[in-house]
Amino acid sequence: MLRFILRRLGLALLVALTVSFISFSLLFLSGDPAIAIAGESANAEDVAAIRALYGFDRPMMVQYGDWLWHALQFDFGVSYYFRLPVADLISERLSVTMTLGVCGIVFALLTAVPLGVIAAIRPNSLIDRIALFLSVAGQAMPSFWFGLILIVIFAIQLRILPASGADTWQHFIMPTIVLGYYAMPAIMRLTRAGMLEVLSADYIRTARAKGASEGRVLFKHALRNAIIPVVSLAAVQMGFMLGGSIVVESVFALHGAGYLAWESIGRNDLPTVQALILVFALFYIVFTFLADVLNAWLDPRMRSA
Amino acid sequence: MKRRVLTGSVAALALFSAGMAHADKGNDTLRVAFTKELESVDSYFNSAREGVVLQRAIWDGLIYADPHTGEYSGNLATEWTWIDDTTLELKLREGVTFHDGSPFTADDVVYTVDFVANEANGAVTQRNVNWMDHAEKVDDHTVRIITKEPFPAALEYLSGPVSIYPSDYYAEAGPTGMGLKPIGTGPYKVVSVEPGKRFVLERNENYFDGPKGQAQIGNVDIRTIPDVNTQIAELFSGQLDLIWQVPSDQAERLEQMGQFTVANESTMRVGYLAMDAAGRSDPDNPFTKLEVRQAVNHAINREELVGELLKGKSIPIHTACFPSQFGCAQDVKEYEYDPEKARELLAQAGYPDGFATEFYAYRDRELAEAITSYLNAVGIRTDFKMLQYSALRDLNMKGETPLSFQTWGSFSVNDASAMVSQYFKHGELDDARDDEVLAELDIADSSTDPEVRKAHYRTALQRIADQAYWAPMFSYNTNYVSTAEVSYTPTADEVLRFHTMTWN
Numbered sequence: 001m002l003r004f005i006l007r008r009l010g011l012a013l014l015v016a017l018t019v020s021f022i023s024f025s026l027l028f029l030s031g032d033p034a035i036a037i038a039g040e041s042a043n044a045e046d047v048a049a050i051r052a053l054y055g056f057d058r059p060m061m062v063q064y065g066d067w068l069w070h071a072l073q074f075d076f077g078v079s080y081y082f083r084l085p086v087a088d089l090i091s092e093r094l095s096v097t098m099t100l101g102v103c104g105i106v107f108a109l110l111t112a113v114p115l116g117v118i119a120a121i122r123p124n125s126l127i128d129r130i131a132l133f134l135s136v137a138g139q140a141m142p143s144f145w146f147g148l149i150l151i152v153i154f155a156i157q158l159r160i161l162p163a164s165g166a167d168t169w170q171h172f173i174m175p176t177i178v179l180g181y182y183a184m185p186a187i188m189r190l191t192r193a194g195m196l197e198v199l200s201a202d203y204i205r206t207a208r209a210k211g212a213s214e215g216r217v218l219f220k221h222a223l224r225n226a227i228i229p230v231v232s233l234a235a236v237q238m239g240f241m242l243g244g245s246i247v248v249e250s251v252f253a254l255h256g257a258g259y260l261a262w263e264s265i266g267r268n269d270l271p272t273v274q275a276l277i278l279v280f281a282l283f284y285i286v287f288t289f290l291a292d293v294l295n296a297w298l299d300p301r302m303r304s305a
Numbered sequence: 306m307k308r309r310v311l312t313g314s315v316a317a318l319a320l321f322s323a324g325m326a327h328a329d330k331g332n333d334t335l336r337v338a339f340t341k342e343l344e345s346v347d348s349y350f351n352s353a354r355e356g357v358v359l360q361r362a363i364w365d366g367l368i369y370a371d372p373h374t375g376e377y378s379g380n381l382a383t384e385w386t387w388i389d390d391t392t393l394e395l396k397l398r399e400g401v402t403f404h405d406g407s408p409f410t411a412d413d414v415v416y417t418v419d420f421v422a423n424e425a426n427g428a429v430t431q432r433n434v435n436w437m438d439h440a441e442k443v444d445d446h447t448v449r450i451i452t453k454e455p456f457p458a459a460l461e462y463l464s465g466p467v468s469i470y471p472s473d474y475y476a477e478a479g480p481t482g483m484g485l486k487p488i489g490t491g492p493y494k495v496v497s498v499e500p501g502k503r504f505v506l507e508r509n510e511n512y513f514d515g516p517k518g519q520a521q522i523g524n525v526d527i528r529t530i531p532d533v534n535t536q537i538a539e540l541f542s543g544q545l546d547l548i549w550q551v552p553s554d555q556a557e558r559l560e561q562m563g564q565f566t567v568a569n570e571s572t573m574r575v576g577y578l579a580m581d582a583a584g585r586s587d588p589d590n591p592f593t594k595l596e597v598r599q600a601v602n603h604a605i606n607r608e609e610l611v612g613e614l615l616k617g618k619s620i621p622i623h624t625a626c627f628p629s630q631f632g633c634a635q636d637v638k639e640y641e642y643d644p645e646k647a648r649e650l651l652a653q654a655g656y657p658d659g660f661a662t663e664f665y666a667y668r669d670r671e672l673a674e675a676i677t678s679y680l681n682a683v684g685i686r687t688d689f690k691m692l693q694y695s696a697l698r699d700l701n702m703k704g705e706t707p708l709s710f711q712t713w714g715s716f717s718v719n720d721a722s723a724m725v726s727q728y729f730k731h732g733e734l735d736d737a738r739d740d741e742v743l744a745e746l747d748i749a750d751s752s753t754d755p756e757v758r759k760a761h762y763r764t765a766l767q768r769i770a771d772q773a774y775w776a777p778m779f780s781y782n783t784n785y786v787s788t789a790e791v792s793y794t795p796t797a798d799e800v801l802r803f804h805t806m807t808w809n
Binding site: 038046049083084151152162164165252259268 | 345480481500501502529531535539542698699
């Protein structure tokens with residue numbers, strides 16, 4: 001198990017490095033940050049001065065090496081836009097995004113897995129149809145639209161939930177539902193498919209034949225096997241939620257890391273974008289790694305993979 | 306994100322949602338939304354409208370310009386005289402204190418001016434400050450500001466973007482510290498700043514009796530809410546009292562509901578087409594021909610753009626400046642909408658079948674698309690490219706854009722130099738490079754005689770119009786929507802002034 005973890009860790013680091021290099025190259029090609037910093041009224045000398053001041057005139061590899069060296073010491077530089085340390089900016093906004101992401105994935109798992117199990121026990125029943133309808137609706141509905149509908153109902157008409165901001169736990173209820181609902185359908189479908197397949201397997205018949213209770217059959221024997229692909233999917237969804245909750249963060253004015261990344265790209269705020277990409281990449285890597293470890297624990301056969 | 310498609314229906318849904326909005330009048334707190342994340346509260350280190358709004362609340366300038374009449378009166382200075390063409394002596398108001406209790410003296414003026422005028426300190430909008438060379442203290446309440454060259458628009462800048470910071474505090478805190486914990490003399494003090502997200506102000510009880518007057522509303526709580534639909538929802542649910550920059554279709558619906566006050570005001574921002582008359586992108590490009598540029602001017606239906614898309618107090622524009630600006634003469638050649646004439650002019654220029662050109666824009670896609678359809682209608686086939694602002698500016702500076710849709714807001718400076726001189730003095734952004742215009746503007750920009758300035762701006766603007774270097778099109782407007790409890794008269798410079806707001 002230790003060798004397995006170490007090998008995965010090494011691979012994860014390599015992925016992080018590759019992602020940061022590719023994103024740096026793309027940003028380097030995408031335009032001159034000096035012009036964005038100089039602002040509307042700047043002339044060519046201002047821009048040239050800024051270019052020299054920030055070192056944009058150096059070769060790309062030198063700039064990347066410089067950035068990497070500082071990043072390894074947790075120094076991500078100063079945001080060109082806010083003129084504040086990127087580390088402070090991100091750590092402040094990340095707490096909102098993490099809270100939202102964890103709530104979202106928990107909400108998705110708590111609704112999707114039971115629904116998927118029930119749908120698999122009674123395939124093509126009314127409850128299966130309802131679950132199918134919910135999942136189709138969840139995939140089809142744009143999240144900003146769903147968010148606004150919730151706002152109209154709960155903030156304007158019923159006035160029981162705040163529409164925007166991140167001050168209290170009530171502020172997170174609607175964003176959690178919107179974000180979680182988007183991730184829910186895939187998890188539910190996968191749980192249902194996995195359960196259906198497992199439930200028809202020989203060892204389940206054997207378990208039933210030796211007189212195991214139905215609950216024990218479902219949860220100890222069936223779900224443990226059916227859940228393995230769900231764990232991997234949930235890890236990817238979680239990474240997506242942390243990096244891709246831009247729309248939800250924008251609609252509910254949460255000012256999280258996803259929205260910061262989106263806005264920073266438009267502002268050519270390279271240090272912020274670069275640091276956020278690395279953070280998001282690390283999230284994916286960490287979650288995939290955790291999912292691998294969890295799956296290896298669930299299924300010993302995967303440890304040698 | 307196909308957001309606009311569905312937003313209309315959400316607004317319609319919201320209309321069905323009954324319920325009165327409740328202002329936070331009881332707590333004496335005005336709740337306002339910003340759309341954009343403000344980069345820094347330090348007014349020398351942001352270039353945003355939101356920054357100007359906070360600047361006018363937190364700080365004061367030496368001079369005050371009445372937003373309705375444009376008349377100057379004393380603010381932190383009480384009187385001023387030009388000692389020579391480049392030396393302005395100002396007597397300072399006595400007994401004024403900053404929010405931290407330190408007294409306002411000549412040292413504060415000298416430190417602020419010397420700091421911001423030094424290019425190395427990196428004030429973002431250099432044009433606002435780089436006309437000043439330095440300041441000199443005469444005594445505790447007398448200072449001189451020395452300009453680099455004769456600069457007749459000095460009073461306009463001293464009553465606008467140049468505000469005075471406390472010397473000791475600014476020296477210690479710097480722009481970053483000032484952005485996080487701003488200290489000024491203004492009618493509101495800052496309680497807290499969450500960068501980009503939230504700004505809380507409270508009334509300055511010790512504010513001097515100046516032309517701005519005492520603030521009436523005790524507290525102002527500003528939150529950044531990027532989505533305008535969410536802003537409207539918060540207005541409905543009683544969590545906001547005032548929103549602004551509301552799109553005209555939404556503002557119309559809100560007005561129909563009857564429970565909100567909707568006010569529309571013009572802004573100084575002008576939308577225009579820039580054409581490469583100097584042949585920077587290609588010496589043989591069609592826009593080097595006068596007839597082609599005139600054809601473009603005749604092809605645009607300014608009245609329709611204003612009436613159907615911009616609405617409100619927008620007006621058609623024919624000059625390379627905004628009409629209220631000093632020196633912005635309006636007696637220039639106007640090109641009426643005449644697509645037939647446009648086609649004839651193109652034929653005369655040697656393009657009987659029109660031509661194809663790249664067309665760039667960076668904002669307002671709907672407007673840009675309307676413009677492309679006007680151009681296509683007369684035979685100018687556009688290869689439309691929508692770019693990020695900085696990317697387009699990069700191409701502009703290199704002279705690689707034959708035709709582009711541009712806008713300019715003049716930083717609310719009510720002087721033609723803030724626009725026409727920005728673009729027609731052979732800088733990187735000048736696609737005309739006309740020596741006659743340059744000579745006229747040089748005189749107009751540096752003469753201290755207002756009549757001389759007016760005369761030379763007129764000649765320059767007339768030549769720009771005759772040569773059709775630009776196709777000026779329209780001015781922008783903005784909508785202010787508030788609950789019935791808030792009383793506010795917006796001004797034409799798009800600056801929210803909290804100190805003039807009251808509860809009904």
